[in-house]
Amino acid sequence: MNHLIAPSILAADFANLQRDIEMINNSEADWIHVDIMDGMFVPNISFGFPVVSAVKKHATKPLDVHLMIVDPDRYLKAFKDAGADSITVHQETCPHLHRTIQAIKQLGCKAAVAINPATPVSTLDDILADLDMVLIMSVNPGFGGQHFIENTYKKIKELRTLSAEKNPGLLIEIDGGVDANNITKLIEVGANVFVAGTSVFSSANQVAAISKLKHP
Numbered sequence: 001m002n003h004l005i006a007p008s009i010l011a012a013d014f015a016n017l018q019r020d021i022e023m024i025n026n027s028e029a030d031w032i033h034v035d036i037m038d039g040m041f042v043p044n045i046s047f048g049f050p051v052v053s054a055v056k057k058h059a060t061k062p063l064d065v066h067l068m069i070v071d072p073d074r075y076l077k078a079f080k081d082a083g084a085d086s087i088t089v090h091q092e093t094c095p096h097l098h099r100t101i102q103a104i105k106q107l108g109c110k111a112a113v114a115i116n117p118a119t120p121v122s123t124l125d126d127i128l129a130d131l132d133m134v135l136i137m138s139v140n141p142g143f144g145g146q147h148f149i150e151n152t153y154k155k156i157k158e159l160r161t162l163s164a165e166k167n168p169g170l171l172i173e174i175d176g177g178v179d180a181n182n183i184t185k186l187i188e189v190g191a192n193v194f195v196a197g198t199s200v201f202s203s204a205n206q207v208a209a210i211s212k213l214k215h216p
């Protein structure tokens with residue numbers, strides 16, 4: 001399949017959010033990545049439901065909601081109601097991951113699990129068949145603008161091998177430090193959804209930066 005690009009609005013100008021959403025609408029981006037941080041699971045706080053609803057009002061592309069929060073089960077329906085099309089929970093926050101994934105699917109959202117850089121791909125072996133997507137964190141979650149962790153390539157290869165048997169249609173999303181320099185190699189090893197915050201929003205021509213990621 002062709003790979004998908006999901007600009008992360010964590011790097012947008014929050015005082016001009018409508019303008020930045022419209023930029024994404026008018027670009028070759030496929031999804032809009034929405035980072036929710038609670039100051040507990042990760043050391044940073046981003047934004048909550050009113051902002052997600054406001055983004056949804058203007059977005060013409062699906063909202064890819066990434067929950068970096070403890071006990072995400074408490075908030076799945078609220079994020080669906082705010083406009084989430086896909087919901088990603090962290091493996092590290094879900095003791096009953098199978099139940100959580102079923103709950104996301106019952107809401108009618110795509111269901112995904114994220115793993116931190118230190119969490120092995122093998123921990124997802126028994127849930128892989130139930131997932132639409134796995135998000136491999138290529139930085140430690142919490143902040144935009146960090147350096148890409150090279151071990152990510154190895155994890156993508158391992159996940160592609162595992163999913164070939166259990167879930168060949170699995171989407172593999174990469175989040176953190178993705179740019180025009182590393183996207184080609186990430187595609188080669190088997191990833192197919194790319195979050196990009198800084199590399200898009202720090203660019204003088206953001207639409208062109210998205211286009212460059214779409215056609216590397």
Ligand code: DX5
Pocket residue numbers: 008010011033035066139140141142143144145146175176177178195196197198199
């Ligand atoms: C990090 C977030 C990312 C972040 C990526 O915790 O999950 O989605 O916005 O930002 P960049 O592309 O700047 O690394």
Ligand code: ZN
Pocket residue numbers: 008033034035066175195
């Ligand atoms: Zn994210």
